[in-house]
Amino acid sequence: MRTERKLTRLDRVFARLDREPERPAHIDVPRMSRHRVVLFASTLAFYAAIVWAVVITSWLVRFDWQVMFFRPYQQWPEIHAFLDYYVVLGQRGPTAVMIAAWLGWRSWRQHTLRPLLTLGASLLLLNATVGAAKFGMGRLGPHYATNVGSNEMWLGGDIFPSGHTANAVVTWGILAYLASTPWARRWLSALSAVVSLGVGLTTVYLGTHWLSDVVLGWAAGLLILLALPWVEPLIARAEAGIFDLRDAWRNRRRGTVPAPAAPVGVPATLTPIGGNAADEQQPVVREPVAASRPPRAPGYLAPGPHLTRSERTPVTPIGTRRPPQSDRVTRGTASPRPVAGG
Numbered sequence: 081m082r083t084e085r086k087l088t089r090l091d092r093v094f095a096r097l098d099r100e101p102e103r104p105a106h107i108d109v110p111r112m113s114r115h116r117v118v119l120f121a122s123t124l125a126f127y128a129a130i131v132w133a134v135v136i137t138s139w140l141v142r143f144d145w146q147v148m149f150f151r152p153y154q155q156w157p158e159i160h161a162f163l164d165y166y167v168v169l170g171q172r173g174p175t176a177v178m179i180a181a182w183l184g185w186r187s188w189r190q191h192t193l194r195p196l197l198t199l200g201a202s203l204l205l206l207n208a209t210v211g212a213a214k215f216g217m218g219r220l221g222p223h224y225a226t227n228v229g230s231n232e233m234w235l236g237g238d239i240f241p242s243g244h245t246a247n248a249v250v251t252w253g254i255l256a257y258l259a260s261t262p263w264a265r266r267w268l269s270a271l272s273a274v275v276s277l278g279v280g281l282t283t284v285y286l287g288t289h290w291l292s293d294v295v296l297g298w299a300a301g302l303l304i305l306l307a308l309p310w311v312e313p314l315i316a317r318a319e320a321g322i323f324d325l326r327d328a329w330r331n332r333r334r335g336t337v338p339a340p341a342a343p344v345g346v347p348a349t350l351t352p353i354g355g356n357a358a359d360e361q362q363p364v365v366r367e368p369v370a371a372s373r374p375p376r377a378p379g380y381l382a383p384g385p386h387l388t389r390s391e392r393t394p395v396t397p398i399g400t401r402r403p404p405q406s407d408r409v410t411r412g413t414a415s416p417r418p419v420a421g422g
Contacts, residue, residue, distance in 0.1 A: 110235055123302050127299040127303065130292060133292070140292050144222075145229060147291050148290070151287065153287060159285075166278065175247060175252070176203060183198075186258075193318075199251075201308070206304055209300060210241060214241070219232050219235050221288060240290070240293050241296035244279055245276060245293075245294050245296065246297040246300040249274055249302060252272035253272040279299060280294035
């Protein structure tokens with residue numbers, strides 16, 4: 081009696097992936113063009129200029145203090161409750177879960193892990209770069225500021241640049257980066273810009289960040305999106321490695337090892353069936369295996385060259401296919417009338 085192995089949930093997921101179409105060919109992978117390099121260099125220079133303006137306590141720091149003393153949350157208290165929820169669009173945990181769910185569905189439908197791997201690579205770059213800058217400069221936030229007019233740098237803080245703003249730029253901008261059509265890319269770019277702009281200004285309204293923190297967060301997130309084409313080769317290798325591990329895991333679960341194909345033209349060894357001593361002493365007979373068979377035309381094709389209808393010779397059928405009938409009379413002859421009996 082033959083019993084079938086019970087499929088696990090992971091087996092069913094992989095089986096569904098195998099039934100889906102292959103990776104769409106029309107989805108292009110962004111490359112590091114000259115225009116993108118110029119944007120990356122300009123954004124990096126802007127990033128350095130903001131950091132330098134804060135370090136030397138320039139007019140930007142004085143403007144930060146003016147906005148803080150203005151206290152926007154006291155000027156417009158009626159929108160405070162709404163902005164408390166809106167700022168969640170910049171928190172790393174909830175946004176990463178929402179974007180990963182959408183990109184996971186796309187990976188499932190398109191039979192590729194590139195959307196999820198791109199999201200993971202961007203979040204890894206975000207944590208490494210923004211986290212290092214936060215703890216490296218150690219700036220205190222408006223609620224913990226000690227000296228009026230100072231830049232509050234290297235005092236153990238972790239708010240410069242704004243993590244909420246940079247995370248909003250990366251997580252929502254990754255949708256535009258992975259868009260499959262120019263129309264979708266334009267609209268998703270506009271949507272991510274509006275969301276990240278609103279999240280950054282919301283943190284200033286709530287008093288959790290200086291305005292310069294938000295401006296630097298925008299630049300930090302944009303740098304990560306612009307640098308993603310440099311990471312695409314690593315993403316492609318990681319995707320190929322994951323699928324290779326999946327295939328090896330499947331073969332190990334099934335207990336089958338793919339046998340190497342025998343080369344064509346190798347002579348086959350014929351061993352005796354009886355197995356007696358007389359047969360074992362006889363030399364082994366080797367018969368060469370045919371390298372290949374001559375190609376044979378398909379059965380549904382007529383032999384010879386194909387002729388058009390006008391070039392074909394008309395064929396007249398010989399004889400008639402109807403069975404002979406003795407009582408039928410040829411047209412044009414009078415049929416004999418029956419003679420009445422006397």
